[in-house]
Amino acid sequence: MSKRSASWVMLGACLVGGGAQACSSTMWPADRDLRYDTYPEAPKVWMRQVPGTITIRDCVGPDFQTSLRLDMPDLLPVGDVTYNGRVMPAYEASPDSALLAFSHQQFFGWAGVALRNGEEVPYPADVGSDGGAVFAPQVYVFSRGGRMRTFETRGTLTMTSVEKPAVNIVMPVRLRVEFPATTCPLQDGNETLQEVQMAELSTPGSTAREKVVAIRMNCGIDPPRARMALVDAGDAGNTGSQLTPTADSDAQGVRVQLLRNGREMQFGQSWDFDPGTGGVHDHPFTARYIRLNEPLKPGQIKGEAVLNVDYW
Known part of the structure; x- marks a missing residue:
C-alpha cells in the first residue's frame, strides 16, 4: 500500500510541474x-x-x-x-x-x-x-x-x-x-489619310502621306493617372506598328502604319500617363501609308486601333 501511495505522490508532482506556464x-x-x-x-x-x-x-x-x-x-x-x-x-x-x-x-x-x-x-x-x-x-x-x-x-x-x-x-x-480613381471619357476618332499615288510607294518600306491623329481625353477638374496601351483591333497579338486591314479593305501591298513620338508603335506596349492636371488631354499619334514587299493593287486600305486605359 505504501508503494502505491508513493506512486500517486510522484504523479501529482509531475502534473504540477507540467502545468506551469x-x-x-x-x-x-x-x-x-x-x-x-x-x-x-x-x-x-x-x-x-x-x-x-x-x-x-x-x-x-x-x-x-x-x-x-x-x-x-x-x-x-x-x-x-x-x-x-x-x-x-x-x-x-x-x-x-x-x-x-x-x-x-x-x-x-x-x-x-x-x-x-x-x-x-x-x-x-x-x-x-x-x-x-x-x-x-x-x-x-x-x-x-x-x-x-x-x-x-x-x-x-x-x-x-x-x-x-x-x-x-x-x-x-x-x-x-x-480611393476611387479619376476616369476620363475618351472621344472616338475617325481619320482619313489623303489619297496616295502608287508612284509614291515605289519601293518596299517607303512611306507617304503622314498625318497626325489624336485621341481626346476629357478629365474634368481631377488629374488622371493611368497606364495606357494601343492595340491593333484586328489582331490583339500584333506587336508591330502596322494595322491589320479591315474586312472591307481591298488594296494590296500597302498598310496603315502608326507612330508615337516619332517612332514606330509597338502595339500592346504600355506607357504611364500622369499629367498632374485635369482638363482635356490629347494623345497624338502619326498615321501613314507604308509599302509592303508585295505587288501593289489600287483600292482602299483601312485599319483600326484601340487605346486601352487602366486608371489607378
Missing part, C-alpha cells in the same frame, strides 16, 4: 484593407483607425519595462496630426496618399504614446495579478486635404524587454487604402 506573448497584426468612395476635402481629418493586439501572459512578478520600435520603410514624415488631444507624427506613402499616424497603449493601464518611425520608445508593462496585460497598437488614417489616391504600406512593430525577453515579439503592420 512560462511568460509569453502573442499578437494579432494590424492588417486591413480600407475602401472609400469619397473622402474629406479638409486636411488632417480623422478617417479611420486600425488596431492590432499584443497580449502577454503569465509574467507574474513586478511591472517591467518594454521598448517599442516602429519600422515602416516606405513612409516619409510630413509634420504632425492631433487626435483626441494626442499629437502624433504623420507620414505619407506618396505625395497623394492619406496621412498615417501610429500609437501604442495598454488596456486598463498606462496612457498611450505616439510612435515615431524608426525610433525606439520605452513603455512600461503594467501586469495584473495573473501576470497578464493587453496592448493595443493603432494605425490612424487622416485626410491630407484634396484628392487622395490608393496606396499600400507594410512594416513591423517590434516589442522587446530586457527584463522579460520571453515577451519579445514582432507584429506585422499592413494597410491598403483604396
